[in-house]
Amino acid sequence: MANALDPHAAIVATAGGLDEGGTLRTADGQPLARALARSSRRARRRAFLLVLPLLLFILITFVVPIGQMLQRSVKNDGFSANMPQLSAWFHENPRGTEPDEAAWAALAADLSAAAQSRTIGVVGTRVNYDMPGTRSLFTSAGRKARGGIEPPYREAVLEMDAKWGDPKLWSVMREASSPYTSNFYLASVDRTRDDQGNIVSAPAQQQIYVKLFLRTFWLSLIITCTTFLLGFPVAHLLATLPTRKSNLLMILVLLPFWTSLLVRTTAWIVLLQQQGVVNDILVWLGVIGNDGRLQMIFNRTGTIIAMTHILLPFMILPLYSVMRTINPSYVRAARSLGATSWTAFRRIYFPQTLPGLGAGALLVFILAVGYYITPALVGGASGQLISNMIAMHMTQTLNWSMAAALAALLLGGVLILYWVYDRLVGIDNLKLG
């Protein structure tokens, strides 16, 4: 029976001693080294089998979906699947070929077919992603082409709308004729392709994503700094108070941690809105006039305040657990050697808190970069982060490939930070409360 739980013990207990060749053997005559190797293999397999069900579960419900998202960020067959003849023509003729009558015939045939199968909207939407304003071109052509288009095709199509002759449109259609494209990634970094297929900067009014990424990182940095400034003294107090008192105060940190995110966000809306509690108190105190109520919510300030509050426990808890282990006699020694309290703090105490600070700051930054709920509810227009743009593409513009490309870039950033966190802190040191 002991075998099942600790094979090593079993083997050693029943070891058969040395044989003539001088190798250790077990009772049944096996070389000990081989028996040990086999038993440790068995123990490894048993440990792995315990983890296996969860590993498979996470693989199916988490890793595969993320993979599907990554695939979606480069794959969009809205055009190629519904415009087969024109796509085939693009494949046969290299870039730079002027569209000949065969191309126009393919276009006309595909337009009529797509109009009949009612997929012309999908095609138009796909082209519209790369060349805004073209969706209506396709839908109106679909209405006219439902009964079929007579030759000569070039004149017939151009008669429906002269825009069909635009070389930029043909270039975009060529891009879309392949189900796989890097255009959504280009768009996520504010780049686009010109008529010749060269990568150029997007028009100034369409350059939004880089700015949004920068804003997300900047706001996350500010939030990390404010959580540090607020979290450090509290963690220090909790770590130096006697256990009974600090346990009591710890509840004040853990309660927000356990309270629903939506409750905390609602609470900040209630507190900060123009007719809210904070403004009322300021008016009552005479700090501001009744007509000068501060706009503290539905803008960037709201995002920073609410997110600082929500992420503060994630800074306090790692700092606290590191500060608890710092030996106070080092600071006392420094003081006895003549250091002022500031010097003792700066040169002796603070450096010892750095592991906790690194853990807390990385955790807060990683969480802040991906935050969605709070900015969406209290951020207004200027407090939105990149997650809100992903959600907008998912639920409103339905440009799922664009959402997937933005999400993939964000994911890359977060995974790098996660890797750094694992290197510096170790993922198994993550604690909750």
Add this chain to the structure above:
Amino acid sequence: MALPTYASPLEKVWHYAYLVICGAIFFFLIAPIVVVIPLSFNAEPYFTFTDRMLSFDPDGYSMRWYDSLLTFGMARPEAPRDLNWWADAWQNAKWVNAAKSSLIIGIFATILATVLGTLAALGLSRPEMPYRRAIMAMLISPMIVPIIITATGMFFFYSNPCEPLTWIGLNPECGKLAGTYLGVILAHATLGIPFVIITVTATLIGFDQSLNRAAASLGANPRTTFFRITMPLILPGVISGALFAFVTSFDEVVAVLFIAGPDQQTIPRQMWNGIREQISPAILAVATLLVIFSIALLTTVEMLRRRSERLRGLTPK
């Protein structure tokens, strides 16, 4: 923390300033949560204290927002409150239905996450576990990867769960998981698993393996050893992990927004709609109930943690 006797006057001033600053930060942490509680009893549809409330006039307070939680969405909210009225509320009231959905999803997701997570934590804490760090990093990642990314991936997956099979050359047909209870439960279990793993692994640190060996040497088989020795010792960690998983599910909104259908209207989703459309003080009543709920959970987890530390002999003070 006491001030040393050799402190200079400037240090004394700084020490008291420091205590005041800490007090202010504690106030910042707790005030938003406390302030919604009295406001939820406001007789007026305002989000601030009315003069009547401040003068403690009983007319300034009412239970109307709590009452509206029961009546919102009912077919005949004005009917006399007999058994039919309660049946109507149980059937149709939106917040009641949201609470039912949240509980169903939360309970099943918790069971799934706890069973799988505990098994994995047991495996991960064995010294022989190969690739321990990498596997741990992967299992924890649903907590680290931003929820919006997870939800986006899940949206694609649950709308077409068979699509990944086409990557390996198969082409089967299968239904949707989006818009079903099963889909939301699976998603919430995925999000809750890291919490179970972290708490159970923490309990297993310092777990004395010789107890298992002792049981085995006394003739217990592995199953008996697990249920009579290991399980009781790690149970506090398992329960608090389960509570974490339940809270994660109970508070989750993004995945629900992306993959749930109209039947899986949970409390957070209902709150989300309420805050975005027209915010009514009924939200504050829900918030108050949720705060009370979280206080109860916090107390339970704290008691479990102490019990676990006592059982493992980790409480010196």
